């Protein structure tokens with residue numbers, strides 16, 4: 001008999017098994033708690049709740065550790081590619097060269113969109129936020145691929161997973177092209193996954209596209225940094241949608257919708273807008289005070305994290321990538337100095353130190369993306385593009401779990417107890 005957690009409540013004494021993972025906090029298995037005690041646990045925001053078992057990504061928030069299938073994010077960002085990390089997340093092991101080549105070829109076979117799907121873009125206003133377009137177009141994919149929506153069929157799951165990973169760059173690039181009134185470019189599968197995306201985004205039919213190697217490398221690294229992140233809000237949304245048996249395209253559309261929020265994936269757009277609002281370093285103290293003021297809704301966007309109570313390891317890589325892109329493009333952006341100064345001041349302020357608020361993945365990403373040429377409205381679209389492989393891997397892990405069941409939380413009810421209806425003429 002393993003460790004047991006004891007509970008004395010509701011007039012009784014109960015014991016619940018303690019389960020151990022390969023690393024990280026143990027969990028108390030309370031699946032039988034309601035049946036035994038008649039009580040629910042209460043954990044809005046799930047700050048102390050493990051929703052599932054997973055072997056994909058491990059985060060140690062206190063130590064600032066992020067592992068994908070056991071490999072540290074810093075080593076993957078330095079040595080791997082987004083396609084290789086995608087293979088790792090989907091299959092559990094790093095691929096051989098032959099396996100990677102075959103995977104990249106398979107993905108490249110799905111990069112085009114159905115011609116009628118491209119008509120969907122024309123229904124949007126040109127000034128529609130690209131995330132609104134992504135929600136609509138990705139959700140509409142399920143209207144085009146009836147041949148791969150039987151989630152009980154592993155082959156269908158594999159094809160739809162590959163389709164989603166492959167098509168997100170084409171969908172994202174088309175959302176940008178539509179917004180600026182330029183023609184869509186079809187994929188060029190002679191390029192890398194990331195090179196293909198950059199060409200579809202910044203290329204034009206009128207002239208050859210010159211792919212900048214340093215930009216391609218930086219973009220690919222940014223995709224790696226956003227690939228997966230344990231049971232964050234959008235991943236939990238995908239899992240919950242998938243638990244009802246919804247098709248994978250609809251589940252990923254739900255994840256995109258959740259990611260859009262400024263407290264989550266929308267923070268990269270909000271962080272750059274915040275830096276633009278602050279402007280110069282001399283204005284930083286005023287905004288630091290606003291961020292600390294409970295009566296002011298202003299928060300330092302790109303700061304703080306539900307799990308990381310130390311430096312987000314992705315922010316470390318992101319910060320060093322800023323200089324690489326600036327040097328490669330021979331650009332500079334005074335907002336980078338403002339961001340560095342803001343970080344320095346915040347990390348020496350007792351408020352941020354006590355609450356363990358550090359820069360997260362979104363704090364520096366906007367500066368790089370802006371230098372590459374993306375408008376702020378595209379930042380969360382890029383996050384969604386990269387996170388699709390994580391969502392798909394988590395969805396596959398859930399669907400293939402024999403113990404999987406529909407997610408259906410309960411509540412602490414605080415509304416009126418039963419009362420009799422009163423006819424309107426008697427109220």
Ligand code: SDX
Pocket residue numbers: 228229231232233262263264265267291292298299300301302303304305306307355357360361362
């Ligand atoms: C992502 O979960 C993931 O893994 C997400 C993600 C991923 O890869 O999927 O990592 C991506 O979403 C990164 C986070 C991006 N969001 C932002 O940068 C928005 C700004 N950050 C905050 O909104 C906040 O830090 C959250 C939402 C990220 C985390 O919020 P929590 O865990 O619910 O913590 P909290 O809001 O309860 O904050 C704790 C305290 C509060 O003060 P008290 O009520 O205790 O007095 O810290 C304060 C907050 O007011 N606080 C901030 C702050 N973040 C938290 N104060 C000022 N500025 C901030 N940014």
